[in-house]
Amino acid sequence: MNAQRIAIITDSGTDTDPAFCREHDIRVMPLHINYSDGSSFSSGVDISSAEVVRRFADEIPKTSLPSPHEIETTLRKAKADGYERAVVVTIASALSATNHTVQMVADQLEDFPVLVIDTKSIGMMAGMVVRRATALVEEGVPFAELDGRLQGVIEDTDVFFAVKSLDYLHEGGRINAAIYRLGSILNIKPVLTCNREGYYTMAKKARGWERALEAMVRLVAERANRFERVRLAVCFTQATARLRDVLEERVRAQVKADVVEFLSQELQPDLMVHTGPDLVGMGVQGA
Numbered sequence: 328m329n330a331q332r333i334a335i336i337t338d339s340g341t342d343t344d345p346a347f348c349r350e351h352d353i354r355v356m357p358l359h360i361n362y363s364d365g366s367s368f369s370s371g372v373d374i375s376s377a378e379v380v381r382r383f384a385d386e387i388p389k390t391s392l393p394s395p396h397e398i399e400t401t402l403r404k405a406k407a408d409g410y411e412r413a414v415v416v417t418i419a420s421a422l423s424a425t426n427h428t429v430q431m432v433a434d435q436l437e438d439f440p441v442l443v444i445d446t447k448s449i450g451m452m453a454g455m456v457v458r459r460a461t462a463l464v465e466e467g468v469p470f471a472e473l474d475g476r477l478q479g480v481i482e483d484t485d486v487f488f489a490v491k492s493l494d495y496l497h498e499g500g501r502i503n504a505a506i507y508r509l510g511s512i513l514n515i516k517p518v519l520t521c522n523r524e525g526y527y528t529m530a531k532k533a534r535g536w537e538r539a540l541e542a543m544v545r546l547v548a549e550r551a552n553r554f555e556r557v558r559l560a561v562c563f564t565q566a567t568a569r570l571r572d573v574l575e576e577r578v579r580a581q582v583k584a585d586v587v588e589f590l591s592q593e594l595q596p597d598l599m600v601h602t603g604p605d606l607v608g609m610g611v612q613g614a
Contacts, residue, residue: 331464332409332410334414335464336356336414336415337354337457338425339355340423340598341451342450345371351461356393357371359390360374360390360597371595376595377565379599393428402415402436412440412470414464417444419453419521419524422527444456450594450608451562451592455560485612486520487543488607489517489533491603540574544581547578548581551584553613556586557584559575559582559611560589560591561607562592562594562606567605574609
């Protein structure tokens with residue numbers, strides 16, 4: 328427990344490294360993966376990314392957010408464990424109702440102050456906001472100052488990703504018909520990002536997978552070179568894991584800023600539902 332007794336809580340969509348969560352007592356509320364036969368699984372708890380991929384041949388499942396009861400239970404458990412306040416960091420409210428639901432539940436807890444942070448991002452880059460929130464709390468930044476400090480972190484955090492097939496994003500309603508048609512008819516592989524509101528948007532168009540990867544590396548490098556010091560990240564699936572070292576080498580060759588941290592991680596199950604088995608994501612955060 329940190330000296331300020333401020334609990335750090337997040338949802339599984341931020342892809343925060345499980346080892347980091349254990350080390351810093353970060354509580355993770357899993358999103359749910361739901362199949363048409365009525366079965367429901369907690370992401371990363373009782374279903375793995377490999378199992379989600381295996382079942383794609385039969386069905387692309389749906390995802391749902393933690394229930395208000397689960398959220399309240401998590402907050403009350405943190406209080407019972409000795410924490411006096413909490414910071415809850417969620418994936419973009421534009422992509423999931425998790426943020427709004429957490430805020431609704433938190434507003435009803437009169438005896439436990441809760442700061443709810445919308446990362447306006449997803450996956451590892453949302454997880455890097457979780458890491459910064461943890462660091463600020465452990466450094467002793469007062470609770471009243473955390474919101475302002477974290478808004479600055481979010482402003483300096485960007486995510487980019489590409490997928491071989493847009494079917495999964497389209498099926499889940501994450502991209503519009505215009506972007507989907509580009510990929511389906513013209514073999515355009517868009518590099519996607521989250522805009523300042525947190526919605527998916529196209530950052531760059533590329534013809535073919537390899538050119539999409541090259542474009543993504545350039546986008547990350549361009550963003551990174553606006554800073555003196557940066558943190559970088561790469562996210563992959565089992566099918567694209569071989570690209571991890573290749574992409575790190577490429578981006579390091581183009582980044583002039585001091586890279587203070589380079590993280591890598593496999594995509595978690597709930598996010599894979601919406602992206603499919605072939606994804607590569609990269610991110611940059613000013614340090």
